Amino acid sequence: MRIFALLFTLLLSLGASSPSFDYTYKFELKKDQKASVQIKELGFEEEVQNFDFYWTLFDNTNIIVHSKYRKFPRQFVLSLRRNLDWATQSLIPDYKNPPLDRARLILEFYDYKKGIATFNVYVEDKDSRLLVEFLDPNTTPLKNPPQHNKIVPMIDLNQPQVRPLTRENKE
Numbered sequence: 634m635r636i637f638a639l640l641f642t643l644l645l646s647l648g649a650s651s652p653s654f655d656y657t658y659k660f661e662l663k664k665d666q667k668a669s670v671q672i673k674e675l676g677f678e679e680e681v682q683n684f685d686f687y688w689t690l691f692d693n694t695n696i697i698v699h700s701k702y703r704k705f706p707r708q709f710v711l712s713l714r715r716n717l718d719w720a721t722q723s724l725i726p727d728y729k730n731p732p733l734d735r736a737r738l739i740l741e742f743y744d745y746k747k748g749i750a751t752f753n754v755y756v757e758d759k760d761s762r763l764l765v766e767f768l769d770p771n772t773t774p775l776k777n778p779p780q781h782n783k784i785v786p787m788i789d790l791n792q793p794q795v796r797p798l799t800r801e802n803k804e
Contacts (some may be wrong), residue, residue: 654739656756658767661749669768670754674725678764684710684722684738688750689737695724696750698741711742724756724763732759 639680643697660668670684686700698709702722704730727735744751756765 646797655758655763656754656765657766658754658769659743660754660758660767660769661747661771662688662752664691666770668752668770671766671768672724672738672756673764675762675764680747682724683733684724686740686752689738691745691750691783692702696745698740698742699751700740709740724758736760736763738777 653664656671662668665687667685667687669686669697672682672684674680674682677774683704684700684702686698688696688698690697696711698711698720700707700709700722702724707722711718711720719739722738722740723738724738727733737756738756739757741755743751754767756763759764
C-alpha cells in the first residue's frame with residue numbers, strides 16, 4: 634500500500650510541474666502603444682517574422698488586444714478573470730511529433746493600473762528552433778514597423794473622401 638501511495642505522489646508531482654518556457658518578457662504598455670516580438674527560425678535567419686501587438690480598450694476586467702503575425706491580424710478579448718487572461722499563437726509548424734515539438738507564443742494579460750496594461754509573453758520552443766528578441770517600446774523606441782507587416786492607413790472621416798466634381802476635373 635505504501636508503494637502505491639509513493640507512486641501516486643510521484644505521478645502527481647510530475648504532472649503538476651509548471652511548464653518551462655525558453656523566453657519570457659514583461660511588457661508594460663499604454664493604450665495603442667505597440668510592442669513586438671522578433672522571431673527568426675534557425676536555418677532561415679534572413680526571414681524575420683514579428684509578432685506585433687497593442688491594446689485599445691479596457692473596461693473593469695476585459696481588454697481588447699490586436700495582434701499581427703505573418704500578415705494575419707487577430708483580435709483577442711482577454712480578461713483578468715481566471716483562465717481568460719491568455720491567448721496563444723503558433724510560431725512555426727509542428728514537424729515531427731506534434732504537439733511535443735511545438736513552438737508557440739503565449740500572451741498573458743497580467744494587470745492593469747493607471748492606464749498601463751501589463752502583459753507577460755512566454756515563448757515555448759522545446760526543440761530550440763527559434764531565435765527570439767523582445768522589442769519593448771519603453772526601453773528602445775520601435776522603428777517603423779517591419780516592411781512585411783504593413784499598417785493600413787487610417788481614414789480621416791473629418792476630411793472629404795472624394796474631390797467634388799467640377800468642370801476642370803471632368804477633362
